[in-house]
Amino acid sequence: MIVKITDFDENVEIPFIDYDVAGLTAMQMKFLEENLDEETSIDGDILRIRLYFKDIFPFQSEVAKIRLDDFIAREEIEMNVFLSGFLEDM
Template sequence: MIVKITNFDENAEIPYVDYEVSQLMQNQMDFLNNNLDEETSIDDDILKIRVYFEDFFPFQSDVAKIRLEDFISREEIEMNVFLSSFLEDM
C-alpha cells in the first residue's frame, strides 16, 4: 500500500487533507470505501480519501510551515498505519 497526500487546505471552511492510496487489492479498496467514516471514492485503481479536521489541522504549526515535507511524510505514514490496522478487521 502506498499513501500519498495530494492536496490540503487549512483555510477551507473545514480544513481537509486529500489522500490517494494505491497498490491495494480490489477487495481491500471496496472494504475501505464502504467502511471508513471519511469521504472516500475509487478512481480506477486508486482509493481517494478526504479527511476533515475540525479541531486540529496537522500542518498549522509554525514548525510544519518550515518543514512541511517532513510533516506531510509523517501524515502519510500515519494514514498507512491506520489503514493497515483497519484492513485487519476485513
C-alpha cells in the same frame, strides 16, 4: 500500500487533507470505501480519501510551515498504519 497526500487546505471553512492510496486489491478498496467514516471514492486502482479536521489541522504550526515535507511524510505514514490496522478487520 502507498499513501500519498495529493492536496490539503487549511484556509477553508473545514480544513481537509486528500490522500491517494495505491497498491490495494479491489476487495480491500471496496472494504475501505464501505467501512471508513471519511469521504472516499475509487478511481481505477486508486482509493481517494478526504479527511476533514474540525479541531487541530496537522500542518498549522509554525514548525510545520518550515518543515512541511517532514509533516506531510509523517501524515502519509500515519494514514498507512491506520489503514493497515483497519484492513486487519477485513
